[in-house]
Amino acid sequence: MRLLTMTGAAAALMATTALAQDVAREDTVIFDLDRTISDPGNFNWFTDGTGVRRLQGAHQTMWEPLFILNYGTGELEPWLASGSEQNEDATEFTVTLREGVTWSDGETFDADDVVFTVNMALENEEITAREAATLREQVASVEKVDDLTVRFTLTDANPRFLVENFGVRIFGSFLIMPEHVWAGEDPATFTFPEPIGTGPYTFESAATNRAIWTRNDDWWGAATGFADLPAPQRVIFLETGGEESRAQLMAANELDAAQSVGVGTFEAIRAQNPNVIAWYADYPYAAADPCARQLEINTTVAPWDDPRMRRAVAHIIDRNQIVNVAYEGTTEPSRTMFAQFGSMDPFISAVEEAGYGLSPTADVEAGQALLEEAGWTRDGDYYAKDGETLSVAIHVNSASQEYVRTIDVIVEQLQRAGIDARAVPVENGVFWGEVLPFGAYEMSYSWLSCGSVNEPWASMGRYTTDTVVPVGERTPGFNNTARWSGEGAEAYTAIMADMEGRALGDPEVPAMVAEAYQYLDAEMPFIPLVQAAKLVPFNTTYWTGWPTADNEYNHPFHWWNHTHQILQNLEKAE
Amino acid sequence: MTDKSTDVTPPHADGDLRAPATREERRAAKRARRFENPWMNPKLYWGAGLLLGIVALGLLGRLFWDMDSVFTGANLLKLPPVGFENLRGQAGTFANPLGTDGAGRDMVALLSLGAPNTLYVGLLASLIGMSLGIALGFTAGFVGGRVDDVIRVLSDVMITIPPLLILVVVQSVFGDVSLTLMALLIAGFVWQSPTRLIRAQVLSMREAGYVQMARLSGASTPHIMFREMLPNLVPYLFGSFIASVTTSIVTAVGLEVLGLGPQRVPTLGRTIYEAIDAGALIQNLWWWWGLPTLLLIVMFLGLLLVNLGLDEVSNPRLRKL
Numbered sequence: 031m032r033l034l035t036m037t038g039a040a041a042a043l044m045a046t047t048a049l050a051q052d053v054a055r056e057d058t059v060i061f062d063l064d065r066t067i068s069d070p071g072n073f074n075w076f077t078d079g080t081g082v083r084r085l086q087g088a089h090q091t092m093w094e095p096l097f098i099l100n101y102g103t104g105e106l107e108p109w110l111a112s113g114s115e116q117n118e119d120a121t122e123f124t125v126t127l128r129e130g131v132t133w134s135d136g137e138t139f140d141a142d143d144v145v146f147t148v149n150m151a152l153e154n155e156e157i158t159a160r161e162a163a164t165l166r167e168q169v170a171s172v173e174k175v176d177d178l179t180v181r182f183t184l185t186d187a188n189p190r191f192l193v194e195n196f197g198v199r200i201f202g203s204f205l206i207m208p209e210h211v212w213a214g215e216d217p218a219t220f221t222f223p224e225p226i227g228t229g230p231y232t233f234e235s236a237a238t239n240r241a242i243w244t245r246n247d248d249w250w251g252a253a254t255g256f257a258d259l260p261a262p263q264r265v266i267f268l269e270t271g272g273e274e275s276r277a278q279l280m281a282a283n284e285l286d287a288a289q290s291v292g293v294g295t296f297e298a299i300r301a302q303n304p305n306v307i308a309w310y311a312d313y314p315y316a317a318a319d320p321c322a323r324q325l326e327i328n329t330t331v332a333p334w335d336d337p338r339m340r341r342a343v344a345h346i347i348d349r350n351q352i353v354n355v356a357y358e359g360t361t362e363p364s365r366t367m368f369a370q371f372g373s374m375d376p377f378i379s380a381v382e383e384a385g386y387g388l389s390p391t392a393d394v395e396a397g398q399a400l401l402e403e404a405g406w407t408r409d410g411d412y413y414a415k416d417g418e419t420l421s422v423a424i425h426v427n428s429a430s431q432e433y434v435r436t437i438d439v440i441v442e443q444l445q446r447a448g449i450d451a452r453a454v455p456v457e458n459g460v461f462w463g464e465v466l467p468f469g470a471y472e473m474s475y476s477w478l479s480c481g482s483v484n485e486p487w488a489s490m491g492r493y494t495t496d497t498v499v500p501v502g503e504r505t506p507g508f509n510n511t512a513r514w515s516g517e518g519a520e521a522y523t524a525i526m527a528d529m530e531g532r533a534l535g536d537p538e539v540p541a542m543v544a545e546a547y548q549y550l551d552a553e554m555p556f557i558p559l560v561q562a563a564k565l566v567p568f569n570t571t572y573w574t575g576w577p578t579a580d581n582e583y584n585h586p587f588h589w590w591n592h593t594h595q596i597l598q599n600l601e602k603a604e
Numbered sequence: 605m606t607d608k609s610t611d612v613t614p615p616h617a618d619g620d621l622r623a624p625a626t627r628e629e630r631r632a633a634k635r636a637r638r639f640e641n642p643w644m645n646p647k648l649y650w651g652a653g654l655l656l657g658i659v660a661l662g663l664l665g666r667l668f669w670d671m672d673s674v675f676t677g678a679n680l681l682k683l684p685p686v687g688f689e690n691l692r693g694q695a696g697t698f699a700n701p702l703g704t705d706g707a708g709r710d711m712v713a714l715l716s717l718g719a720p721n722t723l724y725v726g727l728l729a730s731l732i733g734m735s736l737g738i739a740l741g742f743t744a745g746f747v748g749g750r751v752d753d754v755i756r757v758l759s760d761v762m763i764t765i766p767p768l769l770i771l772v773v774v775q776s777v778f779g780d781v782s783l784t785l786m787a788l789l790i791a792g793f794v795w796q797s798p799t800r801l802i803r804a805q806v807l808s809m810r811e812a813g814y815v816q817m818a819r820l821s822g823a824s825t826p827h828i829m830f831r832e833m834l835p836n837l838v839p840y841l842f843g844s845f846i847a848s849v850t851t852s853i854v855t856a857v858g859l860e861v862l863g864l865g866p867q868r869v870p871t872l873g874r875t876i877y878e879a880i881d882a883g884a885l886i887q888n889l890w891w892w893w894g895l896p897t898l899l900l901i902v903m904f905l906g907l908l909l910v911n912l913g914l915d916e917v918s919n920p921r922l923r924k925l
Contacts, residue, residue, distance in 0.1 A: 274883045274885055276883075277886040294691070295883040445868075453780075453867060455863070
């Protein structure tokens with residue numbers, strides 16, 4: 031499969047250069063795309079569960095967020111918005127918009143667009159994108175105060191409302207659409223065939239393996255003095271299809287920013303092309319990813335609906351081996367479900383002190399004891415019960431070596447312990463669009479508890495029982511995709527409801543985290559594996575100013591909505 | 605002078621005079637023997653030797669090497685073969701004499717399991733395909749009429765369908781397949797050629813005297829087909845069999861290199877797929893993709909030689925005197 035895409039990418043590159051002849055290579059910046067644009071003419075991000083209608087360049091170049099969370103400073107920096115206010119109990123938020131913002135067709139961007147788009151998400155249940163689903167859960171109503179002011183009234187107190195919904199905390203943000211184009215259209219079916227945005231680039235063309243964006247020299251940001259016009263005249267997002275082709279294109283200067291690669295591959299690229307850099311100048315090179323990796327379990331599928339079985343798997347997994355084999359030592363085992371950022375320390379320690387921390391090594395005997403307790407007996411290589419072999423299929427996104435390798439290691443560990451595990455590789459779009467949200471898996475590898483960066487609720491709050499839907503129905507916003515329910519889950523949800531309204535830095539929160547964690551520990555609706563590190567290579571042959579540890583204006587994940595900042599910082603290489 | 609003459613002349617003069625004569629004689633005798641017994645064919649020997657070498661690799665590996673080191677994470681990653689260094693500057697060790705792959709699997713174990721597996725798929729697929737082809741070909745040729753029409757059209761249609769295309773789709777749907785299932789799937793695409801070939805031969809043989817004789821003496825159809833006619837086709841079938849083994853292996857390896865086929869069972873094609881997928885080319889991990897490629901070359905060379913040898917066995921004109 032990969033080979034097909036690889037030759038495809040090479041052919042596409044030739045085609046792109048032919049198309050883009052009027053813009054020189056040194057004025058073009060080429061980003062790597064890790065998935066196929068299954069429907070290149072469709073720009074309705076609301077109905078796209080895979081994210082590909084945004085990360086093909088749309089939300090990096092054309093659609094701008096209201097705020098951008100700066101991962102270095104922890105501050106929420108205004109972009110389309112200019113500021114915000116909230117009432118004392120965090121149930122009402124007032125956002126001020128920047129003056130002079132225009133859509134690329136010349137129309138003014140104002141409060142009407144925001145109110146229109148938010149109402150569209152509130153009123154249309156068919157809208158399934160994670161950001162829209164989250165917003166629908168939290169917002170009771172939205173109103174226009176004046177042309178540049180919008181007020182949100184929430185259903186419950188939520189001090190994190192802005193960063194969660196409009197601040198590019200993880201991957202994307204709720205994107206505002208132009209009212210004058212979308213009015214009267216059905217948001218469930220409208221494809222937005224001639225997409226416009228407020229951003230410094232406009233849409234040029236797209237095919238299944240690439241999207242091209244051209245600079246709009248009349249961009250509002252430059253006109254109002256908010257920011258300079260970005261230096262690249264053209265931005266290309268190109269599907270390279272795999273580690274080898276990604277590496278070869280990088281070495282040959284045909285790519286300026288790649289998706290993450292293994293440490294060996296990175297060293298090999300650098301041996302051939304010393305202009306290629308990453309987050310750190312030296313080993314381990316990679317930047318910490320806020321989404322800790324975990325083994326997702328569908329808790330409705332037998333025999334994994336038995337918490338003992340899930341705990342058994344948790345005991346059998348050797349996290350150190352995953353770090354060594356799948357990550358070549360560039361990350362560390364997870365101690366809890368949380369990303370191991372300094373700001374998360376109080377919560378991680380609270381969980382560990384309560385005795386729910388995870389071991390970096392395996393305890394296979396303990397795992398096997400649990401299997402036997404659940405009535406399985408070892409018969410030759412595998413455990414069996416009532417003549418049925420204990421087996422499990424683990425769906426894995428085939429887009430990255432990291433994912434595939436991790437599951438290879440886990441499959442091996444489970445096989446050794448007597449569980450007939452096998453990996454089911456799935457294409458990126460299918461994985462996010464069909465497998466995960468609909469619960470069409472037994473186990474899977476992902477990061478669905480991702481969210482917490484400086485407080486625990488964003489991650490923990492994703493496993494409450496109110497988002498449980500039957501298998502075959504779409505989980506709203508990928509929350510509780512494990513479909514975890516029952517007494518433990520109810521008790522957990524009750525604690526979460528209390529925690530949700532607590533302000534940042536509330537001294538009672540760590541104890542609440544520990545209390546709630548007992549249910550996660552006892553029932554294991556998912557198994558935290560390792561911290562994630564992304565080794566994202568950047569090429570300085572044509573462009574400098576990439577985000578690095580020494581130049582930390584933000585993190586380097588150029589498939590996120592904050593890439594506007596990266597484009598702002600790029601400078602032509604001398 | 606005397607030294608020189610005693611040194612050089614006596615034995616050499618003798619040998620030079622006599623050797624060509626005897627060598628010539630010996631060669632002639634050998635050729636004559638070969639002509640009488642066509643199975644004593646060096647190409648056949650060499651080819652069979654290479655193929656047996658692959659089988660021996662599997663057997664010896666299982667006997668003398670730790671097969672558990674074929675598992676993910678069993679060894680250090682990306683170690684080079686003995687005598688080489690990888691990009692990190694690590695030298696090869698005798699614990700993994702042919703190095704390890706990117707997941708820490710030992711290459712010796714990987715190859716000694718993978719090479720026989722690849723051969724197995726090819727042999728099984730073409731064994732099934734051939735049996736099917738023989739049965740259908742004979743039936744079509746001998747029975748004729750409507751039966752012949754159906755079989756002929758079916759095989760003519762099937763021969764136009766590119767097998768890889770169908771198999772890619774089928775295997776993507778199946779996800780993980782076993783070696784045997786993969787062989788069965790491939791077998792569905794290697795029966796057409798033998799069917800057509802045998803049908804043609806049977807058609808021409810049907811009118812031969814001995815067949816007419818058998819028919820007149822009241823022999824049953826299966827008896828005539830399999831007892832009277834089949835033995836005459838044996839060299840033909842052998843050649844056809846080897847050709848379809850080659851086709852089957854090419855198809856199997858093609859699927860494996862695309863990442864389809866069995867996932868946890870080592871095969872040569874899958875090893876190559878994993879190497880390319882993990883960026884082995886740019887990391888200069890040549891042993892990871894190079895050694896399985898070398899073994900594939902050996903395997904195909906063996907099959908080619910056996911095929912050429914069998915050709916000479918069945919066709920005396922190819923045997924040079």
